[in-house]
Amino acid sequence: MQTLKQVDPQLAEKCITAVRMLTVDSVENAQAGHPGLPLGCAPIGYVLFDEVMKYNPKNPQWFNRDRFVLSAGHGVLLQYIMLHLVGYDSVQVDDLKSLCKWGSNCPGHPENMITGGIELTTGPLGQGTANAVGFAIAEKHLAARFNRPGHEIVNHYTYCLAGDGCLMEGISNEAGSIAGHLGLGKLIMFYDNNHNSIDGPTSITFDEDVCKRYEALGWHVQRVGDPDSHLDDLRQAIVRAKSVTDKPSFIQVDTTIGYGSSKQGTHKAHHGTFGAEEVEKIRERLHVDYKDPFTVPKEVIDHYRQNIDRGKQAEAEWNRALDRYQKEYPKEAQALNDLVNQRLSATWEDAIPDFSGEEKGDATRGWSQKVINAIADHLPGLIGGSADLATSNKLYLQAWGDFEKKTPAERNIRYGVREHAMAAISNGIALHRSGLIPFAGTFFVFTDYMRGAVRISALSHAGVIYICTHDSIGLGEDGPTHQPVEHLASFRAMPNMTVVRPGDAIEVAGAYKVAVKNRSGPTMIVLSRQKLSSAVVSGTSMEGVQQGGYTVSDNTEPGKVPDLIILATGAELELSEKAATKLREESNFAVRLVSMVCWELFEAQPQSYRDEVLPPECQARVSVEAGSKLGWREWVGPRGYIIAVDQFGASADYDTLFEKFGFSVDNIMNVAKQAIFAAV
């Protein structure tokens, strides 16, 4: 029991009971919420927050804190109550009383943007198990890079609490598999084995041997019985889990869902309120002698609040260790400091290649490879990988090796064919808040597999850089299962998501500039598989990319309105330029070519700028993008034409597909002429 405090058993029980009564009081007060988990897992919450975890309630952002991840996010009351009891300022009694109310610090599920001490946004099941893997990867990586003999500057555990639902979700198996492979010894996951999910006992659909599965995944597995009768077993399991340093730990705890209520042990205890009569009965069952809601006995609160001093001391001790480290390793200390404080290097933007003199054509994924490798050395936080498509995504940091069990200082993560876990792990790496900038790659169409986690990137302000190649029917032979159509629209509809689809080498460089600077949300860089005939479309610029939409070329006389505006993104920009050139030369039209490389950034520009790029006087407009038409009406106007793909693609070579689906110079010219005549 070396790592646990000695606590009087009766006091411990009172501390646990206090969690339970606050749960009941909060739910009753809100007339909403999920009491089942907090009532069942109160012993786990107590042991972790009072006896095990290292944190400073008065500085929730202390870098070297242990992280707690509630994968079963609906049980958030457990987290709020623990934060409240141990002395975080973010959750006062009044906050508990405002559970699920407009503007509250205590929303219905954990949101890291709102509540100090909440590390992540969880609720969609299973996400947290992968976020926790991201935390553990971040810790292991930084420890390997910065710790020195006698200086354990980076050194924390990640604790995760997952329910049956989390473990039914495929994402948790993906995350568990890679965690086992990587041997993440400082990741400890509790399985709240309460035998119930929403629709009934888990036996109606989930009777696999979960422990055996985690053994198969390479985890160290322990089973703890009912924690209410065997609290010491739980404590000892944690001690043993910490002693296993080469494997992540899985601890199955046989909790009682809704403990203390008349529905305890059944799925009916999962969510819902109690009513005054039942609350009284719960008080009796829990031997509670206080009556007022939100009461916490003095000895209990006094005991919990000792964690304030303990936390301050822990951080102070770490600060002293950091001072010693700084003296011995000033360069490393400075680097760590820059990283943790999220200071981007002064040189990184200068490291972005200047492609303006480039001549040889390539796919935009090819330019991406050049950019990310050029900036990686100047962005020490950059770490990531691809879901078994590093070669195809052209996404590998060539100056580094694989982040592996034995080489954790490296910066390429081999995610395997596990897109969903990759994205959620990336969220964990980003929200570890240690300056790491996660990137994650796959084919654009397979974003479908990870959309659940990508949404959380956007919601939780996780600055993940998604590199999505093979971005249209232009990928060719692999056919419609691999050809994205609706994906651009689907992400443009997502709040706080920045979608950039660059059209040449310069715009790829600009896209990275957007992505790296965007630390408060995900950026999706969408790239072609097929090669473009030249590196640069004349007139593109990195500055233009930052504005989201801009004029690439125009032969309209100053002060006049163009006859036509062609709007394009990605590989279709080059094609559109060829059509524009021919329209100018052959038909003498005044044609403006606009790159709509990032709608979100363009929408953020003032109306005056947008009207300058897309003058309302010119209604002859054609958009050219090999994806769904949805949304383009906004830019082409009521009389504009949209060249789009509104069916699934087909298997054939790229040239044929582009021709057949209308992405040819001739077709653009024909449609353009129609647009000009229609607008007259």
Add this chain to the structure above:
Amino acid sequence: MQTLKQVDPQLAEKCITAVRMLTVDSVENAQAGHPGLPLGCAPIGYVLFDEVMKYNPKNPQWFNRDRFVLSAGHGVLLQYIMLHLVGYDSVQVDDLKSLCKWGSNCPGHPENMITGGIELTTGPLGQGTANAVGFAIAEKHLAARFNRPGHEIVNHYTYCLAGDGCLMEGISNEAGSIAGHLGLGKLIMFYDNNHNSIDGPTSITFDEDVCKRYEALGWHVQRVGDPDSHLDDLRQAIVRAKSVTDKPSFIQVDTTIGYGSSKQGTHKAHHGTFGAEEVEKIRERLHVDYKDPFTVPKEVIDHYRQNIDRGKQAEAEWNRALDRYQKEYPKEAQALNDLVNQRLSATWEDAIPDFSGEEKGDATRGWSQKVINAIADHLPGLIGGSADLATSNKLYLQAWGDFEKKTPAERNIRYGVREHAMAAISNGIALHRSGLIPFAGTFFVFTDYMRGAVRISALSHAGVIYICTHDSIGLGEDGPTHQPVEHLASFRAMPNMTVVRPGDAIEVAGAYKVAVKNRSGPTMIVLSRQKLSSAVVSGTSMEGVQQGGYTVSDNTEPGKVPDLIILATGAELELSEKAATKLREESNFAVRLVSMVCWELFEAQPQSYRDEVLPPECQARVSVEAGSKLGWREWVGPRGYIIAVDQFGASADYDTLFEKFGFSVDNIMNVAKQAIFAAV
């Protein structure tokens, strides 16, 4: 060895070699493709298609055939070549020669819509493992309903071939877990354990004990070594797998990726072409004495083509059995016949409740429950369930019990918290092509978890009915993790997807009418959690729903143009009606209220109808939908106003949220007045 044919070992080897040479020839000819799997798995293909499986090459749709699912869809050449060799008309030599070409019968991945004998559309990894579970569920269900003592009318196996990538994907674990729970004894999955994925040996990221994991999931597990040296072991493993009737079977086969090529056994053999010199070397290594591409030795083709007669006999035998069954069980035979021939009953539409007299308000999910239960008895093919949200989705067929290991004739499937597998299993049930109509429910926001499979529903023409409740910020307290925003837009962008968001009880009924009739693609019915104040918005109709958009109410004088059009969907229709009524009464405006319940159906209407509903003369338009604005510009026109949600929601009660986000009668009225003035 009782179920396998006796085949001369040398001939068997030649049969396997023929598969390999056709693979090499096809890839060389196409200069594209994935030879690694077909070269490695040729022995599995041979044993299954020549010795094990029951099918009729001349009738690929024969109902009682064994099903083969290639989860590792990139290995499609194996399937094409087996179909060709055993005598399917769909794949001739010329088709192999047109691999990956425009208009070919042999696209780059399997597409059931294109190639006879291909059951499913696969390629996105792991999907097939869940599709196969769907097939096995369909078989088990129909067998339980229709077989009688001495009459095994429904009786086939489902074979699935999965690769490392499939088994890394979370979806395969979800599917494996439910398959184990359900004890699907006639599901046999081969694991192509070739130790390689695209980026390298699997050891770089995937070293879990897969066999142990499948044991933990409740499968019967066998390991077969190298099938080229131990073909009999493979045969015997299949015999044993068939003898295990209460568990699905997992057979790990240690194949050699790219067998015969100089890259064999390495990840470089996964995809790519060879070149003439290497092809010659492959011929030597495989001891092939023929030189011309696409040659198949006579004894080999003669042997394979025996499967034509064998198949005809098998079907004829089954037809005789069916005759006997028909005599003894005429009613059941008729029912099975109707089902398999996808004939909907004459009564089902009459069974749809008439809600026109209904007064008491409810959530649209509540009306959904009433409709699906009313029609279920008249739609014997209806089967499905929810991902642990049956109660919340209000999606349970109350006259039936749970489809379970021991009660497979029941029609409610407990999918557990496994959305992705649920959708892919539903695809399998739909594409079993036995008249089953799968439904699948979850919260609308969690469609993110199953989007990969939903896309395949749309692409592969699988008539799945998705029931998605909790469809906006209107779900309230659970907050932004549970509140869909971008989801309507994201599915409206998906080809062949029909999204219906009904606004009252009558439109819910109409939505089901659309969904049940739509057997060539998925329908997504999107429903509210929150209650509406009345059951019916005056003027709605089931016919209107079929048209996708229609006028619900209008006080404009005949022949005149409205002052304003309000367009709304779902729960916002009722709200809009209230605003319309006030605008008519208080301000004397001529206001048309249009329900835009299903954009896809509205877009399919002739322009004249669309102009009738949305007269171009009226540009004063306001849309009201609690979701992303993306796409609405198409309907509201350049001067229209869009009341939408373009940020993540929040945790609070529904009333507050609707008020704060602008979904109030007052705000609609204010915006409407702006729209009227702007359009003047």
